[in-house]
Amino acid sequence: MLRPSHALATLLAVALPTTGFAATSPQSFKGEYTVSFLGLSVARATFSSRYDGDTYAINGTVSAAGIAKLFDDTKGTISSKGTISGQQMRPQAFRADYTSGKKASVVDIRFTNGGVASTKVVPEPGKRDPKSWVPVGDGDLRAVLDPMAATVIHADSLDKVCGRTVKFYDGEMRANLSLTYASKGSISVPGYKGDTVTCKMGFEPVAGYRKGRKALEFLKNKSRMMVTFAPVGQSGVYAPIRATVGTQIGPLTISARRFEAVE
Known part of the structure; x- marks a missing residue:
């Protein structure tokens, strides 16, 4: 997996409102999230999304918070843009820029025709052991979504949000990432009060990882991961409003502090 600063973007992608749809007029949304571990705040994120016709653009900031700042004062920005075709997100570019202390890192992904055209990671990953590393092949990068676009669910109703990969x-x-139905409920946060649906999320590594890594094996075989979705306005799009991820040393929770459409 990515190094810690890059992994923060991947983790937050589980629960960020990167909503997309073909809007008849420009529309914008805002989400504010807190990441907590064992009840202690460890990170915060704020994201703004804008949708105009068949295009979308998302910009956000993430930073370590609370006790986590004592060990790793990570700060960064994330951006994603692309187009929307029917009910499909088609990313064009994703970028994450981070600093952890004095160390800077970048992830830059470009897409063409629904597939990955190029990937830039700075600093470059170290040498991989071919005996244990599962390389990413060209076929693995077709019809994939970046960490932001991957959170978007287009569905006719709450009943049809889960049941997809x-x-x-x-x-x-x-x-x-597989989503299977778990339960229905309701939630109230600034900007939204109403019905939700919760999906159990399964994790299956395909490529770009080291075989036998304990953290990945735990996520794949033992972790309990739940994601709760709420509708964003009347768009027919559903975005995560809460998520819990079981780790080897305790549960990680991502919760929306604000979830709203803005003028």
């Missing part, structure tokens, strides 16, 4: 690429690892 998302092909996900974060600049190094290709994985499949």
